[in-house]
Amino acid sequence: MKIDFAFAQVARVILNKPAGMKEYASQRMSAACEALRGMPPYACPLSCSRCCHGTILMSYVEFVHLLHVLQGKLSAAGVEKLFARRLGVLEGGDKLLCPFVDDKKENEHCTVYGDRPLICRVFGTSASPCDEDIVHPYFPDALFYRAYNLLYYAEDGSFIGLPLTESLVLYEAAFDLWAVADSGHEAELMKLFARYGGMRSLICDLVENRFFTMEKGGGRLYL
Numbered sequence: 140m141k142i143d144f145a146f147a148q149v150a151r152v153i154l155n156k157p158a159g160m161k162e163y164a165s166q167r168m169s170a171a172c173e174a175l176r177g178m179p180p181y182a183c184p185l186s187c188s189r190c191c192h193g194t195i196l197m198s199y200v201e202f203v204h205l206l207h208v209l210q211g212k213l214s215a216a217g218v219e220k221l222f223a224r225r226l227g228v229l230e231g232g233d234k235l236l237c238p239f240v241d242d243k244k245e246n247e248h249c250t251v252y253g254d255r256p257l258i259c260r261v262f263g264t265s266a267s268p269c270d271e272d273i274v275h276p277y278f279p280d281a282l283f284y285r286a287y288n289l290l291y292y293a294e295d296g297s298f299i300g301l302p303l304t305e306s307l308v309l310y311e312a313a314f315d316l317w318a319v320a321d322s323g324h325e326a327e328l329m330k331l332f333a334r335y336g337g338m339r340s341l342i343c344d345l346v347e348n349r350f351f352t353m354e355k356g357g358g359r360l361y362l
């Protein structure tokens with residue numbers, strides 16, 4: 140099943156970002172990777188891609204960085220094709236399939252491995268253990284939050300997000316949903332949330348100064 144949204148049509152709109160913005164995102168991503176250099180090695184089986192299924196959340200910085208990476212790998216037409224085929228695919232009801240997983244391969248399933256979001260980097264450790272019968276090495280919280288802060292917060296301590304309305308800011312979402320919001324379809328995004336549920340996206344209510352996810356029907360579940 141696929142979310143009812145014309146993803147291919149927004150590809151070019153969101154690729155067209157100021158160079159400074161792409162540079163900022165890639166610098167932040169590099170700094171986060173550098174911060175993670177001391178992370179414990181994990182012991183996931185090479186052929187496993189279970190953690191790539193189930194709505195992969197990321198920051199706006201990670202989303203912009205991935206757009207930049209795609210632009211370097213594919214032509215504009217190639218990105219449109221990817222968006223048309225892979226974005227908005229729902230599996231198991233309301234879980235979004237990561238557009239970058241390639242399950243047809245025997246191993247190395249991630250097509251953006253070197254640039255994958257933080258959450259993908261900590262899968263299989265104590266920070267994000269799975270159901271597999273493997274050792275989940277201890278991942279120190281301080282290390283995780285050092286990288287997290289670089290990707291989610293600006294130098295002045297304010298969080299990085301995308302305004303949806305005057306009082307609502309999108310803070311964390313799957314790649315597909317960032318694409319909807321970033322292309323100026325904020326109202327459409329809210330309609331999608333009301334129809335399919337928020338798919339774990341986090342929105343900040345600036346009036347209440349609290350984060351919430353949206354339930355099917357448009358109700359808010361405040362954290």
Ligand code: SF4
Pocket residue numbers: 190191192195237238239240241248249250251252255256259
């Ligand atoms: S970005 Fe790569 S590692 Fe992360 S969920 Fe997608 S395919 Fe898996």
